[in-house]
Amino acid sequence: MGTAVAQLSEVQSFNTLALHAGAVADPTTGALLTPIYQTTTYRQEAVGKDKGFTYSRSANPTVSALERRLAALEGAEYCTCYATGLAATTALCLALLRAGDTVVVSQAVYGGTVRLFNQVLAPFGVTAEFVDTSDEQALREAVTAKPIRFVFIESPANPTLQLTDIELAAKIAHEAGALLVVDNTLLTPALQCPLELHADVVLHSTTKFIEGHNATVGGALITSDAELHERFSFTRNATGAIQSPFPAWLTLQGVKTVGLRMAQHSDNALRIARFLEAHPRVTKLLYPGLDSFPQFELARKQQTAGGALIAFEVDGGVEAGIRLMNNVRLCALAENLGSAETLITHPASMTHADVPAAQRQAAGITDGLVRLSVGLEDPLDIIRDLTQALAQTKGAA
Ligand SMILES: *Cc1c(COP(=O)(O)O)cnc(C)c1O
Numbered sequence: 001m002g003t004a005v006a007q008l009s010e011v012q013s014f015n016t017l018a019l020h021a022g023a024v025a026d027p028t029t030g031a032l033l034t035p036i037y038q039t040t041t042y043r044q045e046a047v048g049k050d051k052g053f054t055y056s057r058s059a060n061p062t063v064s065a066l067e068r069r070l071a072a073l074e075g076a077e078y079c080t081c082y083a084t085g086l087a088a089t090t091a092l093c094l095a096l097l098r099a100g101d102t103v104v105v106s107q108a109v110y111g112g113t114v115r116l117f118n119q120v121l122a123p124f125g126v127t128a129e130f131v132d133t134s135d136e137q138a139l140r141e142a143v144t145a146k147p148i149r150f151v152f153i154e155s156p157a158n159p160t161l162q163l164t165d166i167e168l169a170a171k172i173a174h175e176a177g178a179l180l181v182v183d184n185t186l187l188t189p190a191l192q193c194p195l196e197l198h199a200d201v202v203l204h205s206t207t208k209f210i211e212g213h214n215a216t217v218g219g220a221l222i223t224s225d226a227e228l229h230e231r232f233s234f235t236r237n238a239t240g241a242i243q244s245p246f247p248a249w250l251t252l253q254g255v256k257t258v259g260l261r262m263a264q265h266s267d268n269a270l271r272i273a274r275f276l277e278a279h280p281r282v283t284k285l286l287y288p289g290l291d292s293f294p295q296f297e298l299a300r301k302q303q304t305a306g307g308a309l310i311a312f313e314v315d316g317g318v319e320a321g322i323r324l325m326n327n328v329r330l331c332a333l334a335e336n337l338g339s340a341e342t343l344i345t346h347p348a349s350m351t352h353a354d355v356p357a358a359q360r361q362a363a364g365i366t367d368g369l370v371r372l373s374v375g376l377e378d379p380l381d382i383i384r385d386l387t388q389a390l391a392q393t394k395g396a397a
Contacts, residue, residue: 014073014190015259022068023252024061034065036249058237062245066252070210070220073189073255074202078229079222080236081243081251085185085205086112088219088241090120092181092203095228095235099125101149104142106133106164108157108363110183110205111352119354130359133164134295136172143176150179150200155302156186158337159347159371160364161286161311163295166302170198179228185209185338190262192303200225208338209308211254212261216247261340261376266305268382269374273310275383281320281390284313309337310372316396317368321346324370327392330377330385337373342382345371 024034037060042053053059063081071079082088093116097103105117107130117128131142133153143151151173155164166182173180181201182194188209194202204210206218221232236242243251266289273287285292288299289306299306314320324344325333331342335350345351348367352360360366374382 017069017072018190018259019256021072022065024065034062034249034252036245037061038245056245057240057242058233060242060245060248062252063243063248066243066248066255067220069252069255070204070206071222073258074184074195074222075189075193076195076202076222077224078226079220080229080232081206081248082219082221082236082241083243084217085110085203085207085219086116088203088205088221089113089116089183091232091235091239091241092201092221093117093121093126094239095231096179097121097126097149101125102127102129102146104129104131104133104139104148104151104178106153106155106157106162107131107359108160108162108365109152109154110158110185111347111355113152113154113183114352114359115354118356130362132162132362133169134162136165136168139169139172143172143178148173148176148178150181152181152183154183154186155192156288156299156307156309157363158186159309159311159345159351159369161288161293161309162364163288163298163302165298166192166194166197166199170200174198186309187303187307188258188262190259191266191305191307195222195224197302201228206251206255207336209262209265210258210338211247211251212258212338212340213250213254214336214339214341215254216250218243218247218251262307263305264376265308265374268376268379269308269310269372270306271379272372272374272382272386273306276310276312276386279390281315281393282312283315286311308374310374312370312372313366313368314370314390314393314396316393318348320393320396321368321370323393323396324386324389327389328385329388330381331372331389337371339373340376342375342377343373345373347371 067079170180179200182199202222204220
């Protein structure tokens with residue numbers, strides 16, 4: 001099973017790895033694509049003698065192929081794939097945390113991450129301190145105030161796009177004896193490589209740009225630390241959180257173009273961000289690829305492009321934002337991000353509704369904030385749609 005990977009060990013190019021890493025041609029038919037091994041169990045040759053697979057809750061060949069590819073793309077040794085991104089976060093926490101432990105989490109993170117820590121893990125005695133991890137002093141204070149098991153950051157953060165300096169966060173976490181976990185969902189390894197910046201674990205919701213076509217839900221934990229990987233695999237098997245073969249197979253197809261898509265998403269987003277920034281109805285705009293972005297220098301240091309997400313506010317506050325979202329035609333009003341289609345979201349009422357209002361305010365998620373996940377349509381068509389929808393916001397209180 002390892003031969004396909006071994007043959008590619010000399011290949012460095014990201015786009016080549018995205019197509020070939022971890023693939024296994026079917027030995028009997030020669031089928032080029034890794035098959036969907038839709039099976040629960042595996043015939044064993046003799047007692048105690050198997051071919052590396054015994055039961056599909058522990059491991060499955062299609063899922064393993066995806067794991068090898070994602071590990072290669074992040075420049076890592078190991079990967080475990082999960083039913084969803086949040087199943088990956090859950091496995092991470094169950095593998096590493098015990099009652100009485102404290103973790104430090106970026107103040108602005110995916111809403112489901114906040115809900116998991118506050119409403120599911122807190123009753124088990126796990127404390128999450130939400131901190132502005134873009135603030136070096138605040139992060140240093142948080143990791144030295146008491147023992148911290150890990151620091152969990154998202155950069156850019158969803159939905160404010162605030163960046164955390166990954167290399168600096170790794171240094172601060174390690175000095176305090178903590179691990180650094182980076183949720184790299186918003187950029188993918190095509191645009192940002194946290195392990196190269198000394199993070200210990202990368203987390204993905206493969207639901208987003210990795211699979212890229214709005215066809216699956218899935219998650220991954222990627223690391224080069226054998227002991228951490230062993231714990232993730234054990235926890236995944238013990239809790240039954242593994243990805244299924246069919247979504248893993250779809251993800252193997254989607255991820256082939258992740259480098260091409262992220263480049264195009266970023267080009268399109270830059271054009272649309274420039275258009276929105278110059279639009280008289282837009283009062284505030286955040287896009288890491290624009291030099292108006294408050295952390296533009298840091299973006300240039302740790303990302304190779306701005307990514308697909310734009311955050312902005314329209315004159316007229318919440319009412320104007322709602323009118324904009326109710327009047328788009330090409331852009332889809334939807335939860336989710338990272339698909340080929342452009343999606344528009346109101347974080348305060350949709351993706352981040354379960355985040356306490358005070359925490360939303362502290363994280364900069366204002367009630368009028370609009371999040372745009374720029375897709376792969378012709379950017380002129382998206383601009384046309386936004387132009388007509390913005391015109392409908394005039395006169396909003
Ligand atoms: C969507 C998302 C998640 C959760 O992933 P699911 O696949 O929806 O469970 C985690 N982190 C980020 C940044 C996300 O956008």
